[in-house]
Amino acid sequence: MPLPDKQALLPFLRWLPGIDRRTLGNDALAGLTGAILALPQSLAYALIAGLPAEYGLYAAIVPVLIACLWGSSWHLICGPTAAISIVLFTSVSPMAKAGSEHFIALILLLTFLAGLFQWLLGLLRFGALVNFVSQSVVLGFTLGAALVIAIGQVPNLLGVELPSQATALASLLQIGQHLPDVHWPSLAVAGITLLASLAIRRLWPRAPALLLGLLLGSLLVALLPARYSGEIALVASFAGSLPPFTTLDFNLNAVLQLLPAAVACGMLGLVTSLSIARALAVKSHQFLDANQEVRAQGLSNMLGPWFSGSLSAGSFTRSALNLQAGARTPLAGIFSALLVALFALFGASLLAHIPLPVMAAGILLICWGLVDLAAIRALRRVSHAEFVVMLLTFAATLVLELQTAIYAGVLASLFFYLKRTSQPRVRLWQDGDDEVLRIEGSIFFGACQYIQQLLQNSHAPRLVIDARHINFIDYAGVEMLHQEARRLQVLQRQLVLRQARPQVVEEILKLEGREGCPLHFEE
Structure with a gap:
């Protein structure tokens, strides 16, 4: 087979032969930095998605390896993200109890369907289709998702257990009814953790504020008297292992129920990943093959669920850190995934010491990082129509299920586009x-x-x-x-x-x- 065909089938052959000792060292250091950030984020995103904590680690291993090996970007790092996690939760929670075996099976099936949709788009060279999800829709959805995630973590902050709701508005009303049941030690621990994390981020911007906040909060709970600490919920423990092989149940009724959410998740993941990859390509002066990147995203999400990995997409914080840390090739992402795998195998017992209110405080920190006020102000100055689309998408995330909110935003964008083009x-x-x-x-x-x-x-x-x-x-x-x-x-x-x-x-x-x-x- 000629070399160009091999490179098309195995795109990592384009950069792998160029690895030398210096490149290897830079990529290894960048991979270590990325793994330190990935560990607390992955745990938090699993909880947002309604999954056991270990599934966040699983999603940061096999899908990341595949996306790095078959992708086009040098610096894009994939894995679980906040926005994708909340869409997964809101899509599947009406069908099964969060955290149950049936819930996990549906999440993995949804991931496979979204990956299949992405892979077909790349195979048909329809990567440009993601351009129909405008930046205003992404901004509005991200702002709404940040608020939805924050509302979803309020029960953990308050130390109360509440059933999941289909929309953020319903969740907010339910929380209001249970305010008298607040567990004050849980709320105090969460508040101290959040303030400490914010102080670390402000005083030492390059320090891993999320990781240090989790460590400080966990230490605080460990030092509390037993009559207080014993009532604070902890992350469920699990046996350390590599991602286990999982068989998917292709039940026809479940597939049909999940298809609309799979398309929405697939589009959202592609828009996020390609936007990040393009921004990094401008800075690193590399050529980006969008259709190859789309195929890689699809392949990672098709194979990931067989190894217990939920839906993966590009992470802006991890990708930007990867570039800043001096990564030269996608090998940095591979190192990061392997280090996360080592932690999943040997460090699992440490997770059982993390209190849920402390983890909720860390998730609130992530939510604040999702809010891009500068981009929202710029959008308002540049285009009133696009700003309206952003507001409509944001409002839709609060009153509708999130996958429906994405469709509503896309339809609003198309309406204004057609209105503009209908009057040249x-x-x-x-x-x-x-x-x-x-x-x-x-x-x-x-x-x-x-x-x-x-x-x-x-x-x-x-x-x-x-x-x-x-x-x-x-x-x-x-x-x-x-x-x-x-x-x-x-x-x-x-x-x-x-x-x-x-x-x-x-x-x-x-x-x-x-x-x-x-x-x-x-x-």
Whole structure:
């Protein structure tokens, strides 16, 4: 088999032969740094998704290895993320009790379906489809997801156990009814942990504030008198092991129920991953193959659930840290995954000492990091329509299930896009007896009525369409121009197309040919 085919099938052959001692050292150090950040994040994201803590570690091993080996980006690090975790939870919690075996099985099945959707998009070279999820939708969804996650952690902060709800609004109402049941030691420990983490982040920005906060909070609970610490819930313990092999149950009813959420999760994961990969590629001056990256994301999520890995996507914090730590190749992500695997095997007993209120405080810290106030302010200054889309998506995350909120945001974006394109920019002026109409945009079915009204408002003997900026015309546009030209012929007037592009002229002449065409053409 020729080498280019091998590289297409095994893309890691493009960078693996270039590894030397210096590159290996840089990647190993970056991998260690990434693993230190990945450990507390992965545990927190598992709890957000309603999974046992160890499943966060599993999701940071096999899916990360596959995404690094088959991806295109040098620095993108994947794994569980906050936004993906909350969508998984809200998608599956109405179908099974969080943390149960059935719940875990549905999460893994949903992950496989989302990965299959991603892989098919990459195989068909439809990677550009993710562009339909605009930045305003991502901003609104991320802001809403941060609030939804924070609301979901309030019971752990208060030390009360509440059943999960389908929407954030319902959860908030339920929490309000149980405020008298607050366990004050749990709330105090969570507050101290959060304040300590914020102080560390402010005083030592490069320090692992999340990890240090978890350590300080756990130590605080250990030092409390037994009558207080004994009532504070801890993370469930588990036997240390590598990710166990899991068989997936392809129950037809479950597959059909999960398909809408799988598409939403798949799109959200791709948008997140490609956005991060593109931003890093600009800084590192590398070429990014978007379709290869889409296929890699799909492959990681198709194979990951067989090894107990929930849905994986690009992590901005871990990827940015990977670049800043001096990573040269995707080998840094592989080192990070292997180090997490070692912890899952030998350090599992340490997790049972982490109190849930302390973990909840760490998750609140993650939530605050999701809020991009600068981008929201910039969006408001630049585009009021996109800002409205952001607000609609944000509101939808609070009153709807999260996967539905994504669809609502995409539909709002498409509505404003179609509204804008249905009224292309038009300039009108007199040139002697001629009236000239310059159309700057496409003439398609959505814009036909608007353009036809402009043409019918003209009373000049010759109506000239300056067509140099028309890149595309569909059948409805061609039919409308022919109709208007014939109407003007009856009135002994002319419709002239000036400086039209060859492809536009070709489309217009397909209807009746040049001899039968009622339009006149000018260079």
